Amino acid sequence: MEWMILPLKRYAQFNGRSRRKEYWMWILFQVIVGIVLSFVDAALGLGGQATGATSSVPGSVAAAGNLRGGILSNIFSLAVLLPNIAVAVRRMHDINRSGWYILxxxxxxxxxxxxxxxxxxxxxxxxxxxxxxxxxxxxxxxxxxxxxxxxxxxxGPNRFGNDPKADVPADLARTFE
Incomplete structure (x- = not known):
């Protein structure tokens, strides 16, 4: 869980480096929260929609779903816009590329x-x-x-900072080995 919220702790920090684990755990966190908020939006009638359908043809297995967020999902997306950009820039820094490459x-x-x-x-x-x-x-x-x-x-270090794998606390690193 620490890796998932680390970009929130580094909310608008565009300098330094972020390793793959930090980036992809952040993406996973956003997907999970987005799905939950979309269901909450749909349940509370805040503009969200959650629908599903299955095939009625005998012998077939098919299912489809549609999930669209509403007000809460949009507020969350706006709130994490800056950390999204920041962690993407730091991710580019980790591979020794300018953060402008995200554009x-x-x-x-x-x-x-x-x-x-x-x-x-x-x-x-x-x-x-x-x-x-x-x-x-x-x-x-x-x-x-x-x-x-x-x-x-x-x-090792590059022009954007020290290796983030070397800076990880030992207990946090052991969690994801």
Missing amino acids: LPMVPVFVAIFAMAGSAASGNMGVMIVAGVAGLAALICSILVFVWYCTAGTP
């Missing part, structure tokens, strides 16, 4: 948005192709950033 997928997205806006005004098919290529580039950049989030940090 890499946004560059082609902005190109696609501007190209789409241009194509809507002019009806030019070439602009639509540029928007499609920019969308594909955004997908590739997103995959690259995801791979970086999964990459082991540089051992």
Whole structure:
């Protein structure tokens, strides 16, 4: 549990390094809280929705569900926006990359948005192709950033600070061995 709330303790700290465990436990914490808050929103009628369906065809096994958050989920998402950005920047620092790399997928997205806006005004098919290529580039950049989030940090100190594995208290490190 300590790893899950560590980014809250380092709420707006953009310097230093965060190891993979801190980043992914934070993501897990957000998923769990998001699901719980979505159910609470739906139960209290705060704009959330939780629905499910199963197949009625004999001999088939199929199920589907829809979960959408409401007011509480949105407040939680807004409250953890800054720690999300901070832990992502520190994660990039751990692999000796600038924190600005978390914005890499946004560059082609902005190109696609501007190209789409241009194509809507002019009806030019070439602009639509540029928007499609920019969308594909955004997908590739997103995959690259995801791979970086999964990459082991540089051992020892780097230009962003000391190795976070060396700074972990012994009792906390033993918990997740």
